Amino acid sequence: MHRVLGDRRAIAILLGPALLVYSLIMLVPMVWSLGYSFTKGNTINGFTGNGVANFSRLLDDPAVRDALWFTLKYAAVVTAGQVIAGYLLALLYVFFLRRASALIRTLVFFPVVLPTVAVGLLFQKFFQVAPQTGPVNSLLNALGFESVDFFGSAGSAFWVLIVMDIWRSMGFYAVLLFAGLVDIPDEVLESARLDGATGLALIRRIVLPLSLPVLMSSLVFSINGTLKVFDSIVALTNGGPGTGTTPLTLYMFQTSFTYSDYGYGSTIALLLTVVCLMVSLVVYRVSRRDLTEG
């Protein structure tokens, strides 16, 4: 039997094409990009060797420091926001809506499938102050406040970005975490209630520890995605005002394609990759430790 399932020719035919395409599009370029980090130039003008100049530039570049700081800040705030908002929604679904929650679940999920560019443009118009006073500023005016130029400063633009990305994805995390909460056996909750645990105590002592695994995997998934943020920022602020909302991904893109410096662009891409791997590793380690102790 194993002769049939171990047929080398068949394995090569089935696996070969996928492995070939994957290697050519992903694996080879990764190594190649590493090589670009030691050069200067671009595809059109050709490349010249540059030693480790790109790396020493990376260490001294204040723009890199800003972009890295922005990336980490954005990832931390959005990850916390997404997972907390999602968890609150999931608690709402499980404990207060129960049967009625299917429709709400589906409805809150829908922004996930919307194109990010469309959502970005929509939020830009929703929060704008000129040429038209958008709904958010109109609401502020109606309540007696002055209009706010949300995109005039990096600080407020950052918060619009946060609001948008939480709006976009909280339904997703709600469904993910909902699946974890539904798995908690009713008997466990019932007996905890008989012990007198209600409300917050019930959630903190029983529900939270039991849903920790799915909470941790949401966290890992979220941080992995938010470190790579690109679309929503390009569509909403394009990194502005100035470079106030520029993450590493966008800085790499601009360095490569606006300033045609592929060598330095590759070096920034490498930094981004290292950051992603390191953060994932740390989160994974921490979550493992929590699980074994809990």
Next chain:
Amino acid sequence: MATIDTPVQTAAGGPAPARPPRTPRGRRGNRLWVRIVVALLLVVEIYPMIWMFLTSLKSNDDYLNNSTWSLPTTWEWGNYTEAWTTGNIGLYVQNSLLAVVPALALMLLLGTAAGFALQIMVWKGRSLTLLVFLAGMMVPPQMILLPLFTVYFRTGLSGTLWPLVLTYVGTGLPLTVFMMATYYRTVPRELFEAATIDGAGILRAFWTVSLPLVRNALLTVGLVQFFFIWNDLLIALTFTNNQDLRTIQVGLLNFTGDFGATQYGPLFAAICINVFGTLLIYLFLNQKVMKGLTSGAVKG
């Protein structure tokens, strides 16, 4: 695990509650604050969509001079034709379809075959190969853009949609292979033993026996990847340096430029066209989409 055991053990011996315990799970949202929260949630989710749609039907004057809450004074359905033709959205949608459909077909075919080879077939080194595929999900796409740009430029593919198709297949394969391999785990190997005893080769058994079995999984993975590719901006922005090759996302991002001055009605109409396309799919297949996207997350 200690946390579960404690309440269960003490349940019998614990003090009896003075009054019947409050059971939030039993009440079906009849509390006032639950209703308020749900109402607020509905407004936050739906109002932006309504506002966007109403604004897409306003004339430029109407948009700039009247309150943002108001209904359109005249309903300008012409904004949609304007966006579709003058705004080139028609062309962009066509480009998107020409890139997405072949990429999706190729990715599913290659990914399913690889998933089969990795899960059903028996050979040394298959778990290592799966790991190699998985590594692709961790690395940010910025790491592969520049070398690919060079290759596409040197081989003369740059003026076509091929760079998009190829890059989408390559970047989509890790998740596709992984999800298909997981689905094949539920299919017993004996099935293929039986099929091959009947005289069919293993390749034939893959095609005629296994594919119908994972039909549902194919649809789920296909949907998930469709949304990823259709909504992609980074890869499309990198490889479409020619205006006529823009996908819907790149076209929408640069929409303002094509009219000279910004035409708000057509701009909102273009956003609506982009949004309602994906919304329509979600309307019919929402349960499948939700399941697919979240399972992709848990496994990834």
